[in-house]
Structure formats: C-alpha cells, structure tokens
Amino acid sequence: MKKFYLGILIMSASTIQSQKFPALKAPIAEKQEHIREIHGDKVNDPYYWMIDYFKKGKDSTKVVDYLKAENTYWEGMMKDTEPFRDKLFQEMKARIKEKDESVPVFDNGYFYYTRTEAGKQYFKYCRKKGSLTAPEEILLDIDQLAEGHPYYNATGFSISPDNSKLVYGVDDVSRRQYTLFLKDLKTGKTTDLGIKNTEGSAEWANDNKTIFYTEKNPVTLLSEKIKKHTLGTDPGKDVTVYEEKDHTNYISVYKSKNQKFILIYSGATTSSETRYLNADDPNGTFKVFQPRMKNVLYSITPLEDKFLIRTNKDALNFKIAETPLDKTGVENWKDFIPHRNDVLMQSVSAFKNYLVFSERQNGLTQLVIYDRKTAKKEALTFDEPAYTISSLENPEYNTDNFRFGYTSMITPVSQFEQDLKTGKRTLLKQQEILGGYAKDEYTTERLSATAKDGTKIPISIVYKKGLKKDGNSPLLLYAYGSYGNSMDAAFSSTRLSLLNRGFAFAMAHIRGGQEMGRQWYEDGKMMKKKNTFTDFIDAGEYLVKEKYTSPKHLYAQGGSAGGLLMGAVANMSPNLWNGMISQVPFVDVVNTMLDESIPLTTNEYDEWGNPNNKEAYFYMKSYSPYENIEKKNYPNLLVTTGLHDSQVQYFEPAKWVSKLRDMKTDKNVLLLKTDMNYGHGGASGRFDYLKDISLVYAFMFKLEGIDK
Template sequence: MNKKWNYMIIIGAMAIACSDMKNTHTSVWPQADAPIAQKKEHTRIIHGDTVADDYYWMNDYFKKGADSSNVIQYLEEENKYTAIMMKDTEALQEKLFLEMKGRIKEKDESVPYLKNGYYYYSRTEEGKQYYKYCRKKGSLDGPEEVLLDIDAMAEGYSYYAATGFSVSPDNKLLAFGVDTVSRREYTIHIKNLETGELSTEKIDRTEGEAVWANDSKTFFYTAKNPVTLLSEKIKRHTLGASDKSDAVVYDEKDNTNYIGVEKSKNGRYIMIYSGGTLSSEVFILNADTPNAPFKSFQPRRKDVLYSVTALADRFLILTNDHAKNFKVAQCPLEKTTKENWTDFIPHRSDVLVSGLDEFKDFLAVAERKNGLTQMAIRSLTDGTQHYLDFGEAAYAVYPSVNEEYDTQVVRYGYTSLVTPSSTFDYNMKTKEKQLKKQQQVLGGYDADNYITERQFATATDGTRIPISLVYKKGFEKNGKASLLLYAYGSYGSSMDPSFSSARLSLLDRGFVYAIAHIRGGEEMGRQWYEDGKMMKKKNTFTDFVDCGQFLVKEHYTSSAHLYAQGGSAGGLLMGAVINLAPSLWNGVIAQVPFVDVVNTMLDETIPLTTNEYDEWGNPNEPAAYSYMKSYSPYENIEPKEYPNLLVTTGLHDSQVQYFEPAKWVAKLRATKKGSNVVLLKTDMDYGHGGASGRFDYLKDVALNYAFLFKLEGITK
C-alpha cells in the first residue's frame, strides 16, 4: 500500500478518534460461535508476486468444482449464525417491514404514455407482489387490454422478472423478456395481442429486449455468452423461424465493450451501440430494410465516445471528441462520418451534457452543473433555449417516458430527499407544466417535517466534495445523532438525492441520512469520474473518509454513531474504507460487495470481467496489478479492530459473484482483532438486485435497519 496515502488517512482517523464521543450504548450479542471457514492451500503467482489465498475454494460452486457442496454448507452456516445474532431483532424487523409496506399504495397505476395510437401503463393490486401491463386504444376512456398479468405469470417462482416490453409497429404482437433465476439472462417470448396466445417460439440467453423492424415480423436482439454473460452478438429473428437460424448481424470482437440495439424515436432507424469506458461506435440500418447490412455511423476512435439521435432532417451526435464534458454535434442524414460533423451545442467546461430527448420541433437536453441535474429546452425551429426551475437545494430531475416524436410535451421525473417521486408534463412551447402524479406516501407524510441541505467536505487534496443530507426537524448538531453515510463512486454513476418512503423509518428514529457525491461518479462533470477510476481510484475511498470526518468535525454525528453503506462497487468502497479508517465507523453495511478485485479481474471466465478493464485496469499489466492490489479489500485485511459489519450477497449474483463477500468475511473473521461482529447473509434464491417482488425487498431493508438500530440500542 502507498505509505504516504495510508499515513494521511491514519492521521485523520486518529484525530477524529481522539476527539470522538464514545457510544454510551453497548450492543448485547448472543453467545454464539461464528463459522470458521476451512483453509485450503492455493497460491497466485503473477508478475513475480506470490500471494496465498486460503479461501479460493469458495469459487467451486460457481466453477462447478469438487467443493461445491462445501460452499453451500458454509453459506448456510453463515446464514444460521446471522439469524442467531439478529434473533432479538426479529419482532422489530417485522414491525419495520409492515411499517415500510404500509406507506406503499398497494392498488396503484403508473402514468399512461401514448405510443402509436395506444396508451400504455401498468397497475398494481391490493396484496399483489407484481403488476399488470395494460393498454387502451385511442383514449383513456376506452376498454382496458391486459397485455401481461405478471402476478399470474410469477406464481410458483421464488424470483420472476419481466422486462423489455416491445409492441410491434402494427400493434399486434408483444415481445418481452423473462428471467426466473436472477442472473440477468432473459428468455424472449412473443404474445399475439389479437388472439391472446403465447407463441411457442422463444429465444434464450438474451438481454431481454426485442427491437422491431417496420415490417412487424422481424426483430433484433442482444445475445449473451452463457459463461461470461457478456453481450457479444446482435441477432436478427424472423417470426416463425427457428432461433437456431437467426442471423448474426453484429459480432463484437472487443471483449471490453458492451453492446445493445435500439430503434430511433421517429421509427426510421435501427441502431447498434458498442461502447466501453473510453470509446464507442454506432451502426445504423433503415428500419424498412431489416435484411440489409448495418453500416458504421463513424468508425471507433481511441478515447472518443459518441451516441446518435435521429431527427427528421439530420443526426445529432453527443460526443466527448475534444470536449471533456461532451458537446452536441450534427451531420446530414447521408453523410455521417466525422468530417461532416459541425457543432450544434458547443462544449462548456462547467456543464456536462448527459443526454438528449428528441422531438419534432424541440430538444430536451439533460445537463449537470455544480453537481445538480438540470434540463434545458431548445427549439429546433428558432434555436432559442430556456431552463426549467426547480427551487430546491438538492434534487434530481430526469427525462421520463417520451415515446412520441411529434409532440410539444416532454415528460420528466422530479424528486429530492424530501419530495416523493413526481411525474410532470411540460409544454415546451407554452412553458406550462402539469403534475401528472406524485408518489403517494400513506400514513400522513408531511415534507415540512424534514429538512434537506447540501454541504461540502474538503478532500485530502483540497477538492470540495458535495454531501446531500436529510433529517427530521428537531435534529441538533451536537455530535450525538446517528448518521448513515451512503455512496457508490464508480462507472460515472451519479447518486442524485432522491426520495425513499422506506428511509422514513430511519429518519423517524433519529438518524441523519447523507449521500457523499465522491469522485468516480459524474456529479461534478466528466473529470469527476476520470479522477476516480483506474490509477486514480483511491480518490474515491479517501473522498468518502474525508466526508465521514467532515460530518464528525461539524457535529452532525460522532464516530461512535457513524455508519456507512454501499453496494456492488459501493461495497468495494466499504471494504476499502474500513481498511483505511476502521475506527471512524461504528458499523458498516456492505451489499453484494466487489471486494476480491484482483482475483476477479484476473479471471476472464467470471461474468463481465473483461468489460471492466477500462474502469479498474487490467491486472495482467504489472502497474495496474500493483495499484489494484494496494486497495483491494480482500488483499489488505490486517489484524486490527474493524467496525461491526453486515455483509449481504446472492447465490445467483451475475454482477458480483457470491464468493467475493464469502471469502472476504472468512478472512476478516480469521484475521481481525476485537469483539465487533461480522455477519454474512446470503440469499440462496436471488442475485444482484435481490428479491423481484415489490414488497419482498423491504425485508432486506428491515434487516439492514435492524442491524443499525441494534448497534444504537433502538428497540422499537
């Protein structure tokens, strides 16, 4: 580990610890023996570096190796141990579950959207876990067609996810994807909407969405590799033909790229997108000629990303070509290569352009400035532009479902830490907005009872890191409050402040909730992301620690009452920060944590590994290996006191395999000092996203909250 980097963290943590207020509550845990995982010799040798990995055998269930049954036995023992340790919170967990469930309107309906003459929507019913996907022709007063009853379809399955609903241009057929394992491998089915019959033809191992050509008998889909789960090929399917005869229209040779296929909003083009973190390429086809070959819009170039939006008279190109924060270029329909691009919205150093929503006469532009999302409306007829005003300190605005091309109305979503998710229709010509729906919170929620604010912590290198906070009125900054700090910090994914009705159960019991907008996300622009990836990844971890120290220094909390939470790549964050500053946190929740970074990135048979090289680096290269090893949580466990830990995973996780958190927990328990608990909960039925029902996931939230409350001595 870089000694200077580690030293700065340790000094900061020591300073906090010395002035910290001690937690007067001591958690009482049952006297139970934690599982001790068996150690088996395994050695990794690369770049002249030899590393012993005593828990490598836990890969065997995934690899179908000799220790498969031993892996299952170990995970079940860990589940039993967690159940014993959390036994006295079972009544509280049930209370929390019912409390959170009770805020959800069970009989509900989404805001209908118009597409090709039909209004589409989904609705839920009392006591049902799933939903019904419906439509009405021409008018919302027309008769309802239930296209798919997901409640009925999910019966008998412990996990059921339906996605990619795609109606053919003639409105007669519906293609959709189903995953019953939680590995994000979807089988595409086709339903005849005139007869109600489900076709016997189906296509396995796909991303789940079919993109129809204009003939309503041909569609394109993304096929996945059965081992790596990489999206490798785009195929063309003709109704009535065997999927074995489906033509491969695109075969991605770069295994660091993700690929996908979509249709332009104006219905004229089918577009294949192939992109990694650093470069991308789009291939285009006239939707009237599905059997013709796709044509490259602009051949990929090193370090250049671009995506394409089709208008009636030209293409718009969102690109970072000589534009760190992206700009919008334009080109003629028949001349698409780089030499034909001219600036349409020039690059601005203080504004990140993150997306476009096209209409016949208008363009809705999603942007970021000073860490906040904003939406600009630009007229395509006279070039004028204006911004929507939202009036809150911290919020999130985003384009909603906008399927119609020839309309003056853009639909957008809006939320904040105190404002429930809201859907608005905005007339881009008259500038009038209409609230179509706001998430209803049952039980008498009053936003005026909660306060949200935005602060900035100063990072070790002087960078100012935004923090969004929310708490209930009556909170005092005296260092005595409990605080949960959340972050993600990878892939350029921005963690914008949004409302959660479940979170009220935390706030109403005196917790402050905070989001650290650390580098590795894109909240402050593209550079914010680039300063938190690859050989600058450690900025992500130090930023989070600096945010935690700031909240203690400013008396929002103390380290005796400070908690951290993150999932997936945010779980990596959790693993890194407890190695760096273990005394800063009283407890940490690591969900599906990516903690065995080096071993995973060295194994190309693990799903999605090669796609991640541009994010973390390729450890087959000595410099990348050394840097990665210096922060990988599993590699840096030491014999010291760690905070209390709750670690969760799913046996069928396709994004972060179960064995990463399992190995991490085993090594932590064998190495750490002190009496703080380490709990591992593996869901034996689910994968990366947890339960599929709209209520079942709340049981996981209840467990997380009960863990925090137990540490704080909150019993009801």
C-alpha cells in the first residue's frame, strides 16, 4: 500500500510519552492457525478464534476473558486520569440543562413533547389535548421503565389515528432487536404484543386496529419481511405482506404524511423499489409503484392529486419528478424540479400549500420553499461560513408553518418556525448552555485542502480566539466518509472542554460522503474507496502546512466506517498523527464481507464490493486495516467497542488490536476498551455517554501533558 509521509523531520513521540504511562504489561492474545483461501490467495488469520463468542464456539469464554484483560489493562494505564476524567464528566454534565422540555409538536389534535428531570437519565413522553394549557398526559415514563436495565432504548412511538393507542419498541440489550408493546391510552394498560426482533416501530392503518412492522432475520439482523398484525390476534399468525429476497436491500414500512398510504420501501445503495396501499384498506394488496431498475433510486411523496418522486434516473444529483395517482410507472414520470449538475436534491417535505426542498450546493445544505399555487421558490439564507440546517418534525400536512433546525460550530442547536406564507421566522428554542457560553470567544472557518489528484477538500474548523498558528497547538481532526453520509458543521457543548484547553477541532468533508454532491460519494466507494483515506491524510497535511498544528500535536478520530478510516490512515501515514481514537471500527473488511452470517454483510456489497469477486477481493484486501498491519511504528491508539455491537462486531477491533500489538515496533500506547453491556451506540442514558467522551479527551490530554 502506498505510504504518505511529510517531508519534514518528525521527532519520535514515543520517548516523550513513554514516561507518562505506567510500565504495565499489555495482554498478548493467543494465536491459532486459521487459513482463508480464495481466488488463489492463502492467508493465515491467527486471531480468527475471537469470533467464537459471536458464533457460540468453543473459545467463547476465552474471548470474554481476553476482552476483560484488555479492559483491566486500559484501566491501569489510565488510572492516574480518573480524577481528571471525573472532573471532565462533571464539567460537561454541568452544561446540560437537566430539567428540560422539548418544543411541543402538534399532531392530529394533540401537542406531543418529551421532558427530562434533574438527575434522571431518560425522559417522559407526554401530550396535551388541543392546547398547551390543557392537563398533561404522561404516555410513557422511560425513567421508570428503564429501572434495573444497564441498557434501555424505547423508540418508534406511534399513535393510532383515533389517538387512543400507542405502539412502541424496546431494546434492552443494545443489539437493535426491538420488541413491540401496546399501551391503551384510555385505561393505561400496557401489553407486550409478543412481536419480537423488529426494527422498533410500527405503522397504523386507518382502522385503528391494524399495524404493519418490519421483521429481522435473527442471525444476520437483516430486515427481511413486512408483516401485518391485527390487535387481539395471535402474533404467530401475522400475515407477511412483503418479503425481500434480495439480501443486499434494506426494507422499511412507513405512512405518508397525508395519512392516505402505507408505503413499503426496499432499497440498496444503487437501486430501490416502493409499494403502496390505501391506508383505509389494510386487507388490500400492496401495489408496486415502479419495479426496481438497475442503478436507479427513487422515493415517493403522495400529494392530493399526484405523486412526487425523488430519483436519480438520468439525474446524478437527483431530481423531482411527478406522476398521476393512477399512473405510477416510470413512463409517466415528468420533471417537476429538473436535474442540476451543481445541486444535490436531498429530500422534499410536503404541505397542503407548500413544498420545502432540502438541497445541497457548494458543500452546504439549503432549504428552498416552493409555493404550490404560484411555483415561486425562495431559499432560506444564513451568514455563517459552515453550518447544519435540516427539517424538523413536521407531521401536520394542513399547515403553513414549517419547523427547521440550525446549528454551526459556534451556534448552539436552534429550532425555528417559518411562516411559509408571510416569511416570518420565529426562534422557538435554542440549546441552553448552563454556566454560560460566549459565542464571540470562538472562531469558525471554512478551509480547503488540495488532494493529491487536485480535488479541493472542504474542512470546517473551530477554535478559541487567541490560538496561535505556529504549529504548537493540538488539533483533533474528525471525519466519516462512507455511505454518502454528509458530516456537517455542528455545535457540541462537550467540545468546549476541548477548545477551552487549547485544542482546535476540525472536520474533513472527505469523499465517500455526499457533501459536494452525488459524485463525491461515487468517488469514495467501491473501487475508489482509497480516495476517502488519502483525502483525510491530505487534510491533515494541509492543517500542518498552515501551522494550525504539527504531527506531534495532531490527533484523528472516527467511528464505525470512520473507524475503518482511522485504521487505513494509521497504516498509510502513521507518522502524521500523535494519537488516534478509533471507535467501534470496521477494520476487518475482507473477513467480514466474506461471511454472510455476520449481521448486515450482504447489505454492504454495493458500498465496499463483494469479495467473492476477485477484483473486489484484492482491492478490499489492499486497504483493509487488519490485512495491512506492518512491522513499523504506529501512533498512540485508543480503540473502543461494544460486546453486543450489531453493526460492527466486537471481534473486528479485538483482532486488529491483537495484531497491532504483535507487529508494531514503537513504544506508543495501544488501548482497547470494550463495553460489556452495550452495543454500537454506547450507553443509552443521557449522561453515561459523557464518560466515554471524558476518556477520549483524557487520553489526548495525557499525551499533551494537560492535567487540569
């Protein structure tokens, strides 16, 4: 694999940092021969046995013992930071308004909201009928329901059309396998529906007694079936209304905003298909809107007189088409908002009199209001160089009020309501930072690095005013770069603990995301995946060149597919970073993509490629972090995972760390932290996650010699 190095002399960090950590012996994982042979390529994977806890194999206990040993090791290595970590935790927690309430959302005659109480980890889901002065109904007390559970996630709250019933999903393992519950809002009685292994939500037909839900494969966790359940009947006899045979597709069921249709969406990375059913006829048959087409994605929005279709058919950056309600085939589609080469059409939000389009141009999202009577368009404008803007929950169709959220690296999360008719904008709520926050004490910029192939890579950066650009300031660079997920500049109250101690924080908008349009994504996936990694390296080198930092003060962070980014970059350019934080990292790409029993694997073929294909296999192997570890120096590394992770299994980071320990030639620190009770998203409480952030910050602070 090609290696990138800065053309300057870099002082060895190991001699500086080795005295800061105790001389504890790191766990050494056992090796067992395991041969992988495919396409004439034979590879020994000595840590393959670590899959046994997942596979329920003979070495299950040994796997857990190893993970516990690694936990004991990192705890010992970071023991002296415990008081500082507690201080950081309390500092970040103190900025959060513990007793708080969300902005109420009006839906079908009721105002719905959540509220939190001081000292409580979760929330209460509430409503008021007709007016905010009406008596409060506590629909669900999640604080009470979560008692006794190390992890508890309640989600998918769905109210029946007659407002009398609530269905919701619960996961108390952190594996995203939800059980559905029903609460009768008149009697207060809650019933376990006996419907398990779902995505966590259900949609009501208009008869108030029929729900549709998604069922997962219990092993692969792929969403495979849409089922129909009638209240009061045996869930074992639920009818399958749709079964997805293509295991590269995700499926879901939802209800149109105008409440007229139940919709089933089946989609992969490159193609999709939608089915629809009149919500008044739950026992009817779903119709195919348009059979799936190769390399064509589409999604639909029903209006009173037609369907709108967001699609990339003959439109790289997507466009909006329209078609009659009774003629849904592609031959009837006509352009409504034509394709534009410089604008990515992201989504549409429908109202009776208006449409609001979410579009992306020059790396930033904009919201465009479209008057359905006059066809006049107007974009909402903002004056900060980098920001995040998005539509909020807008369930009411017959309204001229539109809610959106806005934030930047220096502007706390703000919720606005725009009168689509008059243009009046009202601030409903802005995130309150307890203890005070002065926006004018910080600076945010939009920078541009040049990649090796000449591509301009946007970088959003924030730091406290007074930071000297002399190369001596620590800087944390973050990125993701996969699945077309755009990472936009946003505020973080926890990040203040970093900025106030002299760190700058930067976000690289690298290829593999969709920040600069659909081509940005296409150029960072499959056989072009390495662009993601080299873009990140080029962004880091640019920040060093411009003296925002230097290699002995530069840190990198990424999670999940962003953890893959960390692993690849650590192999390709290890001397550019003093430290890396790789969270729930997807680092054993080849082995995982070859094993279809591992959750979500087949869904990923359009993102990474199918290694059963020879060309895809060898390209994947050329960048997979686990495959490309060499006998050389690596940065200081903090790696985190969760034993019950359903997205990236625990054994990927465990194998990666074990091989790094065996191969690396430096004396830098390598720590693996496994949450034994959690999964991909970490802890479920609203404060517990701060402990993980405190550890990440303490790790970097320790390397920088910052102890208060």
